[in-house]
Amino acid sequence: xxxxxxxxxxxxxxxxxxxxxxxxxxxxxxxxxxxxxxxxxxxxxxxxxxxxxxxxxxxxxxxxxxxxxxxxxxxxxxxxxxxxxxxxxxxxxxxxxxxxxxxxxxxxxxxxxxxxxxxxxxxxxxxxxxxxxxxxxxxxxxxxxxxxxxxxxxxxxxxxxxxxxxxxxxxxxxxxxxxxxxxxxxxxxxxxxxxxxxxx
Amino acid sequence: xxxxxxxxxxxxxxxxxxxxxxxxxxxxxxxxxxxxxxxxxxxxxxxxxxxxxxxxxxxxxxxxxxxxxxxxxxxxxxxxxxxxxxxxxxxxxxxxxxxxxxxxxxxxxxxxxxxxxxxxxxxxxxxxxxxxxxxxxxxxxxxxxxxxxxxxxxxxxxxxxxxxxxxxxxxxxxxxxxxxxxxxxxxxxxxxxxxxxxxxxxxxxxxxxxxxxxxxxxxxxxxxxxxxxxxxxxx
Numbered sequence: 001x002x003x004x005x006x007x008x009x010x011x012x013x014x015x016x017x018x019x020x021x022x023x024x025x026x027x028x029x030x031x032x033x034x035x036x037x038x039x040x041x042x043x044x045x046x047x048x049x050x051x052x053x054x055x056x057x058x059x060x061x062x063x064x065x066x067x068x069x070x071x072x073x074x075x076x077x078x079x080x081x082x083x084x085x086x087x088x089x090x091x092x093x094x095x096x097x098x099x100x101x102x103x104x105x106x107x108x109x110x111x112x113x114x115x116x117x118x119x120x121x122x123x124x125x126x127x128x129x130x131x132x133x134x135x136x137x138x139x140x141x142x143x144x145x146x147x148x149x150x151x152x153x154x155x156x157x158x159x160x161x162x163x164x165x166x167x168x169x170x171x172x173x174x175x176x177x178x179x180x181x182x183x184x185x186x187x188x189x190x191x192x193x194x195x196x197x198x199x200x
Numbered sequence: 201x202x203x204x205x206x207x208x209x210x211x212x213x214x215x216x217x218x219x220x221x222x223x224x225x226x227x228x229x230x231x232x233x234x235x236x237x238x239x240x241x242x243x244x245x246x247x248x249x250x251x252x253x254x255x256x257x258x259x260x261x262x263x264x265x266x267x268x269x270x271x272x273x274x275x276x277x278x279x280x281x282x283x284x285x286x287x288x289x290x291x292x293x294x295x296x297x298x299x300x301x302x303x304x305x306x307x308x309x310x311x312x313x314x315x316x317x318x319x320x321x322x323x324x325x326x327x328x329x330x331x332x333x334x335x336x337x338x339x340x341x342x343x344x345x346x347x348x349x350x351x352x353x354x355x356x357x358x359x360x361x362x363x364x365x366x367x368x369x370x371x372x373x374x375x376x377x378x379x380x381x382x383x384x385x386x387x388x389x390x391x392x393x394x395x396x397x398x399x400x401x402x403x404x405x406x407x408x409x410x411x412x413x414x415x416x417x418x419x420x421x422x423x424x425x426x427x428x429x430x431x432x433x434x435x
Contacts, residue, residue, distance in 0.1 A: 017276040141434040
């Protein structure tokens with residue numbers, strides 16, 4: 001355990017404290033950093049995110065992390081907006097993102113029985129086996145808060161239905177993503193974080 | 201859970217852990233004495249709650265600026281809820297939503313029933329300062345959404361504390377104009393009331409305090425009953 005060096009990218013998101021507390025509950029220490037050398041040296045990198053895509057990207061650009069992150073070789077986990085940033089673009093503020101995973105986040109279409117933002121507990125449908133999802137099953141509940149989503153694609157390992165199904169967990173090479181908030185998804189979220197930290 | 205800050209933090213943490221373990225889906229912490237007294241409050245408890253909880257929680261009470269909201273969110277809360285300060289200065293909703301995103305911004309509305317409709321009440325945490333704003337609840341809910349509220353918690357005061365069930369008629373009327381998640385509050389007295397409000401008023405969530413604090417309704421039992429009634433709930 002001690003050789004693991006977990007770095008949370010200081011992307012300005014408001015959920016960094018909750019994420020650190022969730023890792024502490026797993027008895028795992030983490031550092032928050034925007035320093036390229038520190039991020040590159042990490043065993044696991046977490047890209048959190050709450051807020052707007054364009055803002056988050058401009059913060060990453062100002063610390064030149066937009067060039068660094070796509071080159072990382074260790075496991076990287078994007079959470080919520082952090083997952084959307086792994087894609088090519090987002091409709092939110094017409095933002096160009098990190099361009100690691102093909103696709104573009106689009107606004108969820110609201111309807112009478114499906115308000116947007118999509119906020120609350122919803123179930124996972126597992127699409128293909130993935131180390132991130134070890135021990136998790138179809139129908140497990142996770143906590144979502146988002147207005148934009150990624151459609152199901154080759155990167156999707158779990159989807160969730162809210163109108164059309166969207167990608168709730170993704171994996172693309174060493175890049176992983178969760179559209180929901182594992183740090184606030186009770187036992188399911190804790191398991192996902194634990195799974196991520198066990199990936200080498 | 202409603203508390204004034206003389207209540208020791210230990211009580212809050214203990215309750216938070218209990219509800220977490222019982223399967224509550226989200227907790228809301230109301231510092232009900234904060235707004236009427238026009239003061240800012242010591243929020244060191246937010247961090248301690250955030251360490252304890254692995255479910256989302258919202259902090260309400262006395263948040264009257266972007267800076268105060270930032271402090272609460274950075275301490276680990278998912279959402280902040282504004283009520284009286286948003287009535288004093290509705291632009292606060294715009295500012296919070298622009299800074300943190302609509303998903304963080306809950307607008308709490310205390311609403312009273314009159315002969316000619318529903319009206320918003322202010323400073324309800326203090327019986328001496330509590331006042332009728334003469335604003336229509338429906339208009340205020342529309343305005344709050346336009347300004348960037350990501351969720352509305354509607355506390356129907358004529359039902360609050362009476363435990364005879366949620367105010368279905370009012371919640372239905374608000375549901376008609378509410379395109380963001382709507383949370384029903386006020387009136388829960390029995391498990392059937394929860395089933396009723398989900399089915400009859402199509403709310404996204406239902407909130408209660410005293411029936412849970414007292415143990416009259418246990419969360420696991422409530423969830424079992426809701427599932428039997430065909431309502432999808434997290435186990």
